[in-house]
Amino acid sequence: MAQISLTFPDGNAREYDAGVTPAEVAASISTSLGKKAISAQVNGRHWDLQWPIETDATIAINTMKDAEPALELIRHDLAHIMARAVQEIWPDVKVTIGPVIKDGWYYDFDRAEPFTPEDLAVIEKKMKEIINKREPVRTEVWDRARAIKHYEDNGEPYKVELIEAIPGDEPLRMYWHGDWQDLCRGPHLQHTGQVPADGFKLMSIAGAYWRGDSNRAMLQRIYGVAFQNKEDLRKHLNMLEEAAKRDHRRLGREMDLFHMQEEAPGQVFWHPNGWKIYTTLQDYMRRQQERGGYVEVNTPQVVDRKLWEASGHWDKYQENMFIVEVDEDHAREKAVNALKPMNCPCHVQVFNQGLKSYRDLPLRMAEFGSCARYEPSGALHGIMRVRGFTQDDGHIFCTEDQIESETARFIDFLSKIYSDLGFDDWTIKLSTRPEQRIGSDETWDEMERALGDACKAAGHEFEILEGEGAFYGPKLEFTLTDAIGRQWQCGTLQVDANLPERLDATFIGQDGAKHRPVMLHRATLGSFERFIGILIEEHAGKLPFWLAPRQVVVAAIVSDADDYVHEVVAALKAAGVRAEADVRNEKINYKVREHSLGKVPVILAVGMKEVEERTVSVRRLGEKQTSVQPLAAIVEELSAEATPPDLR
């Protein structure tokens, strides 16, 4: 038998018979490693203990101490164990797919009856039984015809379809957990007992389309989370609870920022507190846009369908537009309008007024554009995904030569804003030409190069999303990461040579002839509604002082201090701080608790001692200790903090 040489992480190599498995290799090193082994890295690839190695390779044996492969295997095996448990309890259930996802796994089932939350406990119990059986995991490579016949005979049509979708040259692998079999590319653990029986939990049941296609069957998906041990699981569940506490819908109510109601689904009723955040942010953005060389415009909400037909939106997005029909007495037919779902066609109309010269370019046009989109009901989510929203929209009309410099300029613009708003962790993605597109390959080459080079010029790495661009041009997406690691795509920059063409935008070039400008669609925050939602969740409601809607509450400890309370409030207001008095007939404990829950960043308590000394007792949100400061000093301090970052 041929010999192969396997090199271990310490650099030592050993000879084995070709076809040796990592299980055998591990056992050859020590009995205990043989038992502890869960998988291997062979030439860097995650490798099942049972897969033969046929050539010289590097090998590392994984144990539960190797967190990454361990979690991958635990979650993957749990997917199989859960599917087995479900089929043991309900033999008529058909299995489909069950991949590993962040923190856990899911498995999609086809079953006539819906699963109930009570079923989860039953399934979990069965899973624990399976784990405790410590049954071996076994694998074999099957040929295609046999596998298809097997699944046809067993009434598993989804598996047949999966096999048919696997490329012909790929081997089909079967896995058994005990007697239960599943098609799977692996790798898996040695035996079910390696799964920590107390490290997982079934979380939820939800619908999911077969193969992600909304035209196909709706399956039932069960989600689970899994970790190496009980403690890690507990931490994860704890984290979920913390995340729920910063839900902007809950904080929006607790901080009295906004509400939504049935009569206007997907639209925000901003309360005074929330609107203060909104206008503060908008004022800030307006200053930034001025700094960035934009002119601000404002365009109509209700626009005749003719414009949407000309722009191409009517064809593509009619279903998602709010249509407004106007019946006039003497008109021959109804006028059909649509609430604007985006601002770009209107901006082209502004551009088109009067002749434009090459000297006018680049022309940077911005609008806080109120848009309305009829989003599918299931897509709505608090103020994050709404039907009525305001974009911090902008369009840069420029020549092709200017794409690169304007893009670099925008990246700088956005970078300053994200930094001011406290987001330093963000990434750029470049989406390139899709299969369906207009324009020559040369044009695409040039546009994609310009975007990529602009990122480099601005000193930013970027990731490429192949084929994800719009049909009319490539785009950049700016994704920021929040305090609990979630990612939000907010900024975008899209190159578009199509719309200027459709809406006949032109400028007079140096040569005296008419030319077509290119448009760069760009947004920094995306929408105010969504961005404010992100800010609320990022800070768990404890917004930076300058953005906090209620900055200071001055609370009287005794009613004899009321006059002084009003004096302090007046002094703060005069210094540009949002301050209010609390002279209610309540104890200071009560007031502190209430305003702390309301996320007011600073509480100034005053009693007779402060009145006499002309001081205040300062308590910052989240801190237990207080400090006594002279009135003039705290006014100066808070006034400085209330200044937006760009004005400091």
Add this chain to the structure above:
RNA sequence: GCUGCUGUAGCUCAGAGGUAGAGCACUCCCUUGGUAAGGGAGAGGUCGAGAGUUCAAUUCUCUCCAGCAGCACCA
């Protein structure tokens, strides 16, 4: 839009085929209290909307609306 779940006082939630409950919030009274809930009294609901079954429906059934989770979608 699809699957499942939910809708009772401002909020969080309990309830049962026969005239609706708690805590907090709110109003008034007592209390002037030193940094996360002082005490008492009072007011507050067409039980999401409509239809059906029933002597009787907030409760059961159906339709619609809205919300939640996930999927699909996101110019």
